[in-house]
Amino acid sequence: MTRTRRRKLLSSLFVAFCGSAVVVALTPLAFVLFFVVSQGARAVNLEFFTHMPTPVGEAGGGMANAIVGTLILTSLAAMIAVPIGVISGVYMSEYAGTRFAALVRFAADTLNGVPSIVIGLFAYAVVVVPFKQFSALAGGFALGTMMIPIIARTTEELLLLVPGSMREGALALGATRARAVFSVVLPAALPGIMTGIVLALARIAGETAPLLFTAFNNRFFNIRLTQPLSSLTVQVFTYATGPYEDWHRQAWAGALVLVTIVFACSLAARFATRRLERMHGRA
Amino acid sequence: MAAPVPTPTMTPTAFVPAGAAAKIDVRQMHFYYGPRRVLDNVTLQIRPHEVTALIGPSGCGKSTFLRSINRMNDIVPGARVEGSICIDGQDIYAPSVDPVDLRRRVGMVFQKSNPFPKSIFENVAYGLRINRLARSREELGGRVESSLKSAALWDEVKDRLHTSALALSGGQQQRLCIARALAVEPDILLMDEPASALDPIATQRIEELVYQLKARYTIVIVTHNMQQAARVSDVTAFFWLGKLIECDRTNKIFTAPSQKLTEDYVTGRFG
Numbered sequence: 305m306t307r308t309r310r311r312k313l314l315s316s317l318f319v320a321f322c323g324s325a326v327v328v329a330l331t332p333l334a335f336v337l338f339f340v341v342s343q344g345a346r347a348v349n350l351e352f353f354t355h356m357p358t359p360v361g362e363a364g365g366g367m368a369n370a371i372v373g374t375l376i377l378t379s380l381a382a383m384i385a386v387p388i389g390v391i392s393g394v395y396m397s398e399y400a401g402t403r404f405a406a407l408v409r410f411a412a413d414t415l416n417g418v419p420s421i422v423i424g425l426f427a428y429a430v431v432v433v434p435f436k437q438f439s440a441l442a443g444g445f446a447l448g449t450m451m452i453p454i455i456a457r458t459t460e461e462l463l464l465l466v467p468g469s470m471r472e473g474a475l476a477l478g479a480t481r482a483r484a485v486f487s488v489v490l491p492a493a494l495p496g497i498m499t500g501i502v503l504a505l506a507r508i509a510g511e512t513a514p515l516l517f518t519a520f521n522n523r524f525f526n527i528r529l530t531q532p533l534s535s536l537t538v539q540v541f542t543y544a545t546g547p548y549e550d551w552h553r554q555a556w557a558g559a560l561v562l563v564t565i566v567f568a569c570s571l572a573a574r575f576a577t578r579r580l581e582r583m584h585g586r587a
Numbered sequence: 588m589a590a591p592v593p594t595p596t597m598t599p600t601a602f603v604p605a606g607a608a609a610k611i612d613v614r615q616m617h618f619y620y621g622p623r624r625v626l627d628n629v630t631l632q633i634r635p636h637e638v639t640a641l642i643g644p645s646g647c648g649k650s651t652f653l654r655s656i657n658r659m660n661d662i663v664p665g666a667r668v669e670g671s672i673c674i675d676g677q678d679i680y681a682p683s684v685d686p687v688d689l690r691r692r693v694g695m696v697f698q699k700s701n702p703f704p705k706s707i708f709e710n711v712a713y714g715l716r717i718n719r720l721a722r723s724r725e726e727l728g729g730r731v732e733s734s735l736k737s738a739a740l741w742d743e744v745k746d747r748l749h750t751s752a753l754a755l756s757g758g759q760q761q762r763l764c765i766a767r768a769l770a771v772e773p774d775i776l777l778m779d780e781p782a783s784a785l786d787p788i789a790t791q792r793i794e795e796l797v798y799q800l801k802a803r804y805t806i807v808i809v810t811h812n813m814q815q816a817a818r819v820s821d822v823t824a825f826f827w828l829g830k831l832i833e834c835d836r837t838n839k840i841f842t843a844p845s846q847k848l849t850e851d852y853v854t855g856r857f858g
Binding site for chain 2: 401467469470472473474475476477478479480483487488491492
């Protein structure tokens with residue numbers, strides 16, 4: 305009897321310990337969200353989405369240019385990184401045992417670990433300097449470079465989870481290897497890959513450093529890819545470090561919009577995944 | 588020469604090697620995974636429109652033998668075949684033979700049902716699409732329907748062709764895989780323990796199906812279940828430790844095998 309009681313006591317102790325660890329881990333998130341929402345909500349209004357920044361000293365204005373800029377930059381990054389990343393992932397899983405695949409995997413992990421400011425410098429050197437121009441393209445290039453290894457590794461891992469019997473089934477029907485991969489194995493892993501892509505997008509949408517000297521910033525509304533482009537993160541950075549009270553309010557509003565975009569991305573990813581999985585009969 | 592392969596006993600009513608009439612003609616075939624020899628000097632003729640059962644304990648090489656008939660072993664690194672396997676007189680390991688083309692003619696059903704994560708319709712249509720076997724949407728639909736009918740699945744799924752194949756029961760999934768294999772109109776159907784993961788009712792349906800299908804196909808079936816081999820097959824081949832010990836009419840194998848080893852195995856003394 306005493307043994308049982310002791311065991312139950314220990315069990316509840318450990319449950320309590322695990323529970324408090326979770327609370328500690330989530331506290332910073334709660335605070336971040338609390339401050340961003342409480343400070344941002346006061347500054348966010350319709351004007352923030354539809355208006356351009358006002359000149360210093362003039363109240364009001366918004367970040368319409370930065371919001372559009374962030375959308376453009378993340379789209380550019382996705383256009384670069386999704387095809388390259390997914391195809392590298394396919395390569396790594398198809399030729400998993402080869403030395404070159406191991407090299408690619410190592411390179412992807414290394415690239416993933418490179419500080420984002422260094423990625424920014426790289427984009428500066430290869431895109432900005434030759435064209436003598438800060439541009440949206442340079443920013444998209446920098447963000448895309450950051451996304452490639454994330455997508456490649458996610459794709460690889462998800463492809464390796466697809467049972468080999470799927471591939472065999474396709475081959476046994478007279479499919480070529482490429483056909484089996486692209487028509488059966490890849491679609492089977494697609495829900496997970498989509499989630500990976502959206503999470504990667506959410507992550508790079510929050511990057512500031514790679515944009516500082518690539519896309520730079522732009523006080524004006526711009527959709528030309530060869531021109532400097534504003535982004536939420538750089539705008540928040542500029543405003544938050546500026547000396548004006550009004551700028552600080554705008555920075556909080558920008559932060560709130562950014563967090564909302566990232567949150568919406570994650571939700572959309574979950575939703576899309578669930579729908580796809582239902583189609584695949586797993587849910 | 589010490590005969591490593593016991594030749595089938597000749598009795599007037601019993602097994603006669605098919606010779607030139609063989610659909611699948613395997614001669615002095617050795618199979619290796621890297622340095623390891625898995626099949627040792629197998630010679631076996633399989634006649635058209637018969638069901639040939641491959642029996643033997645786990646690891647005896649019967650699945651490997653089956654998978655070498657449609658060259659599925661090609662995808663295993665280090666796999667190597669010596670000797671010859673001919674289908675309709677053509678050596679399938681000749682350099683001129685494209686394994687992709689071969690596999691369309693030699694269908695395969697796996698131990699564990701492996702429907703694609705697509706709809707029921709798309710599963711059956713897959714082979715037709717990749718091999719461009721249907722010229723129109725109508726033809727595609729018609730061939731999907733007739734394949735599902737051949738696999739005795741049509742009545743159960745005709746109202747939900749466009750729902751996920753993964754929602755089907757285990758037995759239905761396996762019949763779907765059979766329908767998928769039949770859709771590309773192979774001559775030969777290889778079945779690797781197709782019923783081992785199914786309950787008795789589903790197993791019975793698969794066995795009935797095998798019986799019906801042999802009129803149109805040459806069937807080679809690997810099974811662990813000796814009763815199943817006795818029920819469905821015309822000819823039974825007994826493998827042991829990578830060797831073909833005996834191959835004869837099924838009723839002979841189960842009632843009066845010529846080898847002591849075969850008798851011990853089919854009577855359940857080992858294995």
